Amino acid sequence: MKNVVRMEWIKLRSVRSTWWLAVAAVVSMAAAGVGVGLGYRSHTPVATAAQILDDSLGGAILAQLLLGGLGVLIVTGEYGSGMIRSTFAAVPRRRAVLAAKAAVCGAAALTVGLAASFAGYLGGQLAIRGTAIPAASLGDPAILRAVLLTGVYLGATALIGVGIGTVLRHSGAAIGTLFGLMFVPMIVAGLFGESGIAVGRFVPLLMLLNSIAVTSPVPGLFAGWVSASLMCGYAAVALLCGSVLLRHRDA
Amino acid sequence: MIELRELTKRYGGRVAVDGLSFRVRPGAVTGFLGPNGSGKSTTMRMILGLDAPDHGEALIGGVRYAELTRPLTSVGALLDAGAFHPGRSARAHLTALAASNDLPGSRVEQVLRVVGLSGAANRRAGTYSLGMRQRLGVAVALLGDPGVLLLDEPVNGLDPEGIRWIRDLLRALAAEGRTVFVSSHLIAEMALTADRLVVIGRGRLLAETTVTELAAGGDSLEDAFFRLTSETTDYRGVGAS
Numbered sequence: 001m002k003n004v005v006r007m008e009w010i011k012l013r014s015v016r017s018t019w020w021l022a023v024a025a026v027v028s029m030a031a032a033g034v035g036v037g038l039g040y041r042s043h044t045p046v047a048t049a050a051q052i053l054d055d056s057l058g059g060a061i062l063a064q065l066l067l068g069g070l071g072v073l074i075v076t077g078e079y080g081s082g083m084i085r086s087t088f089a090a091v092p093r094r095r096a097v098l099a100a101k102a103a104v105c106g107a108a109a110l111t112v113g114l115a116a117s118f119a120g121y122l123g124g125q126l127a128i129r130g131t132a133i134p135a136a137s138l139g140d141p142a143i144l145r146a147v148l149l150t151g152v153y154l155g156a157t158a159l160i161g162v163g164i165g166t167v168l169r170h171s172g173a174a175i176g177t178l179f180g181l182m183f184v185p186m187i188v189a190g191l192f193g194e195s196g197i198a199v200g201r202f203v204p205l206l207m208l209l210n211s212i213a214v215t216s217p218v219p220g221l222f223a224g225w226v227s228a229s230l231m232c233g234y235a236a237v238a239l240l241c242g243s244v245l246l247r248h249r250d251a
Numbered sequence: 252m253i254e255l256r257e258l259t260k261r262y263g264g265r266v267a268v269d270g271l272s273f274r275v276r277p278g279a280v281t282g283f284l285g286p287n288g289s290g291k292s293t294t295m296r297m298i299l300g301l302d303a304p305d306h307g308e309a310l311i312g313g314v315r316y317a318e319l320t321r322p323l324t325s326v327g328a329l330l331d332a333g334a335f336h337p338g339r340s341a342r343a344h345l346t347a348l349a350a351s352n353d354l355p356g357s358r359v360e361q362v363l364r365v366v367g368l369s370g371a372a373n374r375r376a377g378t379y380s381l382g383m384r385q386r387l388g389v390a391v392a393l394l395g396d397p398g399v400l401l402l403d404e405p406v407n408g409l410d411p412e413g414i415r416w417i418r419d420l421l422r423a424l425a426a427e428g429r430t431v432f433v434s435s436h437l438i439a440e441m442a443l444t445a446d447r448l449v450v451i452g453r454g455r456l457l458a459e460t461t462v463t464e465l466a467a468g469g470d471s472l473e474d475a476f477f478r479l480t481s482e483t484t485d486y487r488g489v490g491a492s
Contacts, residue, residue: 007351014343015336077336085301086334086344086391089326090351092300092317250302 004091004100012074012104021070022112025063025154029120032059037127047128049136050215053143056124057150057213061205063116064157067109068178071161074105075242076171088251095243098166102239106159113154114147117213121147142215149228150213156231157182157204163238167245197221204231252277252430253298253399257307260293260454267293269454270307275432275447277398280425282445282462283434286480290454291434292330295403299328311399323352323395329388329402337377341368341387344376345394352395362390381408389420399430406440418444438476442466452480 012018033056040047040055078084091097121143125135136143161178168174182205189200197220200206207227210218217223222230253275260268268290275281285291296302298309300316308315311326319325335344345359363369366386371379376387385408392400402421406414421444425431435441441448442462450458457479458465466472 003351003353007347010343010347010350011336011339014340014347015338017338081336082331082334083336085296085299085330086348087351088301089299089328089330090323090348092319092322248303250296 001096001100004093004096005103007087007090008074008097008100008104012108015077017073017077018070018108021066021073022108025066025112026116026119028062028066029057029059029116030123032056032062033120033123033125034127037124040133041128041131046132049134049143052124052128052133053121053136053146054214057117057120057146058209059120060117060150060154060208060213063113063154064182064205064208065179067113067154068157068161068182069175070109071105071158071163072165072174072178073161073171074101075162075165076169076174079169080171084251094246098162098239098243098246102159102162105162106155106235109158110151110155113158114151116154117147117150120150145224146213146215149224150208152228153204153208153212153231156228156235159232159235160238163235163240163242166239166242201227202230204234207231252312253401253432254310254313255294255298255307256310258294258297258304258309259306260290260297260302261305267454268297268304271451271454271456272307273449273456273459275430275449277430278425278428279446280421280431280433280444281447281449282441283432283449283451284438284441284476285434285436285451285457287436289452289480291436291451292403293454294451295328295330295401295434298401299326299330301330321352321395323348323354323397325395325397326399326401327392327395327397328400329385329392329405331388331403333384334391335376335384335387338375340373341376341379341390342372344387345390348391349394354395358394358396362393365393366390382410382413385409385413385417389417397429400424400432402431402433404434404436406435406437414440438473442472450476450479 036055037052040052078087087097088094138144164178165174168177185203186205189196189203189206201221211221211227212224255271255273258268258271271294283291293302297304298316316322342359345362346356349356349359363372366389368383368386368390371383385405389405392402405417409417421431421433445462448460448462448465465475
């Protein structure tokens, strides 16, 4: 298993798209943070620390698609190129391959996700320096929790991408499905107005914006850590589906 | 030693490989001949455990491929000239596969030298010519210094020099006592490279023979091949009028 993980790690870092997507995720969150901070500088009434933090983590909407795409490509990039046959010839235990991909991609996406989340926080804080807006300190448990859980959310999104990629095996189809799963349930839940919250609290993007990347969750939604755990549960389900199909299909 | 026992594969209602049984012995180059679409590649993929047979089994040294520990050290395979990620360098591709079977990094440099890609090893493999891709595929096959080699159409896209290089390499590997199983639809090439021949058509075994025997019928090797496969070729054009 250790050797399979080594193989996947070498594969992950030896293609350019990995680095592009990681850099883009961090930059997009930093830019969103700075944009939010600048926007609030001359805003009246003076923004609260919670407002700045909640909004400056909003770049996670884009970062989740980039890191989810990374997860998808780790699998579908191999099917599209024929690499998967070299991989399975070297390691016939297919579920070990999927487990190694999930471990490597999950660790990488969690690291990048935390860096991106921190960059978003920092961008927002730097952009409001010298104004009357109170600074948000990472020493405040509510602030730190939001930053950390946003990173966890991004890591889980990448694993959902790995699962969907394994099920669908086609880059375009898998990325389309991932984007659909991220946005369509939110729109559907929105159609039901207030009562939509009963369902909406299970929807990834609504959880991100109202429960995970915020200092205190919107009423009706789960606590941040519950939402983040739900995301990890979704990732586990996606990987399990992939694992079941992987076993019997021709490569 | 490779052994096939009634290996069968269906795609929907179409039978791609139909009860194929034969053995491939060590110490010789065995050519695997058949027209396009006769089931050669499907058979190769089943031997490697990539496709699951509907019936029968393929054994390598008495066990199924999936049961091999560190399979690259037992079986080396060249499947097609594109079983790599185009964005990855040849060196990274080989290093990743070597890591999976716990092979030392020095093996990567060795096989790069053997196939003549040392100078281009850091280039992205997607920029390679077809001949260089084949060489990279051969490097993967040699990586674990395996006793059994399976090569699917290795001379495809190679220039005359590359074809001779493959031919000499395969003969040298067989002379070392390895089992070398190489598919082709080029009968003339097989006549020069192979000692033994397995001929299939529409997924069925047509002949298990030697080059000498097949040519002994009085006519040319090509005519003998056409005679064998005439009943089983799916697509055939007629002469231009």
